[in-house]
Amino acid sequence: MRREKVYAVIVPTSDYHGSEYVGEYFKLREYLSGFTGSAGTLVVTLEEAALWTDSRYFLQAECELSGSGTELMKMGESSTPKIEKFLLEKMPENSTLGFDGRTLSQEFVSRLSKTLSEKNIGISSETDFAELVWKDRPPLSAEPVFELPEQICGVSRAEKFSRIREKMKAEHADCLVISALDEIAWTLNLRGNDIEFCPLFLGFMMIFSGGSQTKLFANKEIFSDEIIEKLKADGVEIYGYGEVYSALGDLSCNVWADPRAVNHRFLTSLEDAKLIEKSSPIEAMKAVKNQTEILCVKNAHLKDGVAVTRFMKWLKTSVSSEKITELSAAEKLEEFRKLGENYMGQSFAPIMAYGAHGAIVHYSASEETNAVIEPRGMLLSDTGGHYLDGTTDITRTIVLGEISEEEKRAFTLVLAGHLNLLAARFPEGTRGSTLDYAAREPLWQNGLDFGHGTGHGVGFLLNVHEGPQRISFRAQNDAPMQAGMITSDEPGLYVEEKFGIRHESLLLCEKDENDENDENDENDENDENDENMGFLRFSPLTLVPFDRDGIDVKYLTSRQLELLNDYHRLVFEKLSPLLSGEEKKWLEKATEPI
């Protein structure tokens, strides 16, 4: 740091694309700090080191950082300063802050610069500190890319390019720069394997309007000759992964880039271009699944439903006779999933949280914490899979024996909220920040709440978390729900050191056919443009019973009970043809009307 003349360095957990999960090559923060959690930012000054992470990792970080001298900064606690404030306080006037400009978003760096300008602190963003200090750094991942056939992805590359170019035209953009890996994979109908849990490959993309030219910046080695030829036919030429920055410098046209998505070096690389700062148009297109994707993902959920149902049956019937741990249960569930056709792997790190572990929202069992599952209490199981025909994400809370009144009440109130949201009908234009009321109402009425969002978008064989829609009453400017979006419905309740409950299914948003709202189009001064909007509703993609042993019907309204029985009837109808013998019998009992 002294050689580089910097007083402090920021090491985030990030690749060059703002990905939620990152490849081994990018884990400098883990290498330097010893903290292995999936989220955290390390700040090293000439005097000290500190690591910011969120509540799900407090315990783990305390443990892993202990003795290292690195201070743990608990994000979300009022006594914890923001990174910007911390740096402003600790750094001397006129000193310099260093970071690899490819690992921080342009938006974050803008905010940072603004704060630090108070002390005239400069920024040095050209140094790759990982190269300087990390001796045995793993190589960049270079896994082969494969193409999704049109029977699975539904829309051709050419058609996607044409829709994107229409949006570019409307914004007078000559070049659209894309750095989000899932947006590149979606546009090109390609998938890869460069990041754990995400079927993505490393790359950047520039789409030019006017003609049909697209530049893809990626490791050419990972593409077969056949794919290279096909891409060429659609106007896509492949350039080196690292060449993107000099190519940005060569642009002298209107360039559309999303400051929340592109890294800082993108913007500093631009020289003569005129920048259009706006969200990428691909995020919204990708979120609305086409009819082919919907048919495929329904099939993926059938296979996944069978796997998770088998797992539930196995767990509940074996827990008193076998030694089962959180880790072995996760393995068992993955074994069931592997029996499904075209299973490709887990869509995120599985959460198998027994008893009090359930109250740790993003608990991930390790050899050290691995609990033995006993025939009492509950297991919170939040897992998902990628299949060639789609991505799943499901949480069931499984009752293993006796549970307390408090646990039953919590289990049932959370289920009531889950069912309320599942049954919501709403006009087009409604946002998840409004719909969240449905999921939280049974808890709120009892003075209870949970701290996480109720729902996130889910990609089609892409990231298990995607936008632009979400379901959270805290969200501002979240995108309205649209027919074709897939969103999770996952309320929860967590009682520290006791238990955790979460019930999660994925919901498909669809047009509601029984509109009778044509008569109501009065406006008043508060509103604009709501002529003849249609209604939307959800239908469940996830097909796995909720554990009846956790339900106390006195906490359900008659409507909620009806919804539960309807859902269980659907689960039995869809899954029973795919099961036999004991498993089918078990499902029949598990889905019996209450």
Place this chain on the structure above:
Amino acid sequence: MRREKVYAVIVPTSDYHGSEYVGEYFKLREYLSGFTGSAGTLVVTLEEAALWTDSRYFLQAECELSGSGTELMKMGESSTPKIEKFLLEKMPENSTLGFDGRTLSQEFVSRLSKTLSEKNIGISSETDFAELVWKDRPPLSAEPVFELPEQICGVSRAEKFSRIREKMKAEHADCLVISALDEIAWTLNLRGNDIEFCPLFLGFMMIFSGGSQTKLFANKEIFSDEIIEKLKADGVEIYGYGEVYSALGDLSCNVWADPRAVNHRFLTSLEDAKLIEKSSPIEAMKAVKNQTEILCVKNAHLKDGVAVTRFMKWLKTSVSSEKITELSAAEKLEEFRKLGENYMGQSFAPIMAYGAHGAIVHYSASEETNAVIEPRGMLLSDTGGHYLDGTTDITRTIVLGEISEEEKRAFTLVLAGHLNLLAARFPEGTRGSTLDYAAREPLWQNGLDFGHGTGHGVGFLLNVHEGPQRISFRAQNDAPMQAGMITSDEPGLYVEEKFGIRHESLLLCEKDENDENDENDENDENDENDENMGFLRFSPLTLVPFDRDGIDVKYLTSRQLELLNDYHRLVFEKLSPLLSGEEKKWLEKATEPI
């Protein structure tokens, strides 16, 4: 216009303060166009004239504009261009647009200039066209100002100034410029009578930080010597109403102004000042009522409840024997209100809408439309009063005889939503855009909706519509609910040419005492800073029965029925000591449990 060298002129319905209602002096748009509605914008070019207004005035405007050559522009319809687009299309390159810069908000003019810059169209904002063309223009109102005693407003001027100056300090503002009339009245604990339905006086205000200096720009004649002295003691000096613009030019410090609130000339008048563009801090302070205001407004609602209850009883029992019209009913209700102590007048133009008129959301009966109320169908009655101890706003839909199944269903579903919202409990930080789900859910489940907002803030002897909170699922960035806010709960349903339903009470937001949510403070990546938040709930201020004759219990859940009976029990308990004889007997029957 040729002499002024302008190609087009905009004449909005606005005073210099962005008020919702405006005094006679400001009604140039009405004078020029002949359209008498309370909202509309006239555009006159050298070739043509057009008037923009919203759906509540389509019928009236069509009628009043017919034969005038002025084209009606129906806002909210997709074929109607926005004013900016219309001007951009119609105006030649390099021409000039004229308007009185005091009558348009800075925010609107910024947007307008940006659009018109495409054709290099200039702006001339110094001319008062009203002075040029309006021969017998009424004078500026100059009604006397009166002071609210501290037993009513609860907090002294000095205390308010000190809280405002704290906010100014945090923003490094040397001067806060206020142009919203209700913010000035609130800060000074003064009220006036310059605008129909609003106890306000015309003025501008500059609060300076550091010392205790405040400049009030208003007609000095309307203040008594006693008030002038008292103001002086609190550092407030009075200057001429029109002197504000030159005073702005003299400022050379950091000036805080809200671009949505101040008029265009404010900003063009600033010369050496550094501008801080941010919402006024007074809006949020004013919205949270103090304990004294709350006690007072509860009393105002008792008096108002008695008046409206008497009106309902009178109407329902007299409708078959007397000739009652929409206008005479409104007069009768005001007579009942006048019996209440310290009644000061109506808080807005009363809506008495019989039968199909009920479907016209902001219907206002005139001599031409005035319908005879008959012993069948329903009357939608949306009215309110100002009392010295607070402002009311209530809608009841009154059943006058036989109604159809469709009407009963609509009446009851809207009531179900009203009760859902009334009974909501929610954590601090929750916004009205989330709570709106509660009010709309019974309608949405049936594919029905209404086009207006569900709730607006209500001032304390100030404007009947105020922010910053509101209840509308379409709202973006609405302020969170806070204990002490008063908000309306007014879902509706409108079936064109048949009937309209609305049920409105004012709700007070309060801290919920039975929190049990301390145990739940887990966060996930979606959320920040929700440590140990408390819960809030509503309690009804408005105390008037809902007409039992409109209710079909089969459309209510058992919980909603319980809420209705609870509310009616409360109404009887509070109002019965204030009624006697037949009226008391009637109330007892009207509030009997169902």
